[in-house]
Amino acid sequence: MPEAPGYYTEGPEALVVNLATRGDRDAFAELVRRRQPWIRNLMRRLCGSPELADDLAQRVFLLAWRKIRQLRQPDRFGAWLKRIAINEWVQHNRKRTPDWVADIDDLPLPARAAAIDEAIDLDRALDELPGPVRLCIVLNYHERMSHGEIVESTGLRLGTVKSHIRRGSKRLRERLSAYGESA
Amino acid sequence: MTEERDPLLESLFAEAQQDFDDDFVSTCMDSVRRRSRRVFASRVAIAVLVVAFELALDAPLKNSVGALASAMGTSLYEFDNEWLAFLMTPINSIAGLVGLLLLGLHALYRRIT
Numbered sequence: 001m002p003e004a005p006g007y008y009t010e011g012p013e014a015l016v017v018n019l020a021t022r023g024d025r026d027a028f029a030e031l032v033r034r035r036q037p038w039i040r041n042l043m044r045r046l047c048g049s050p051e052l053a054d055d056l057a058q059r060v061f062l063l064a065w066r067k068i069r070q071l072r073q074p075d076r077f078g079a080w081l082k083r084i085a086i087n088e089w090v091q092h093n094r095k096r097t098p099d100w101v102a103d104i105d106d107l108p109l110p111a112r113a114a115a116i117d118e119a120i121d122l123d124r125a126l127d128e129l130p131g132p133v134r135l136c137i138v139l140n141y142h143e144r145m146s147h148g149e150i151v152e153s154t155g156l157r158l159g160t161v162k163s164h165i166r167r168g169s170k171r172l173r174e175r176l177s178a179y180g181e182s183a
Numbered sequence: 184m185t186e187e188r189d190p191l192l193e194s195l196f197a198e199a200q201q202d203f204d205d206d207f208v209s210t211c212m213d214s215v216r217r218r219s220r221r222v223f224a225s226r227v228a229i230a231v232l233v234v235a236f237e238l239a240l241d242a243p244l245k246n247s248v249g250a251l252a253s254a255m256g257t258s259l260y261e262f263d264n265e266w267l268a269f270l271m272t273p274i275n276s277i278a279g280l281v282g283l284l285l286l287g288l289h290a291l292y293r294r295i296t
Contacts, residue, residue: 122199141196
């Protein structure tokens, strides 16, 4: 892919977003270049599988391109993109994961014998959490979002978010230490 | 409950951050281009269909509209007095009857809701 012109690579993001909202594909390519590590890392924490994470990240950018003309505040591009990413993951998860609303206490701890040769793997441990719990944990730790911001982004209730983070963190520590002991 | 984060988990999340050096941007922009082409092609197809539809149905459509318009103006009652006929024109036609019927339905709907 050819390099984007200098005024794209060096320009402030709001300006590049503004150009992209007017249908400038090179400007949008620059936005993808700037934001892809962030969105792909977020998706990897949420999905567990790198292939699926990249696939969803690509769909996020495609959706962003389709909707970018509706973006009224170019300086809010990051927050807007994150919301698309979260919605995309939630929709994907609802379609394919039956444990979307599973209770965290119903999940068994990992069998230590099965994990003997495996290194500590954050994504694998995250993948074993129910969808909403994983989402709250990732937004809290990876995105460093406050409980209030998570409520705003996910539509979950504050009590639920707090409970998911508290119980999810506890479960994650248990799982990671189980892997650690068995490694 | 405070919003404090577990330091161990925090550091694990920080360490898990990856840098990517692959062709993701190209792949992504290829799908953006493909989508743009699809959207363009579907718009052209819709425009062609609209024009074809217009060409094919132009005459029958005009005839139907003309027939409907003349039918709507048909008087329901023939008045002997010219002035009375003139005053009653707005309601003394099929169009007037249809209009009154619609007004009645609208009033009924508003009363129900």
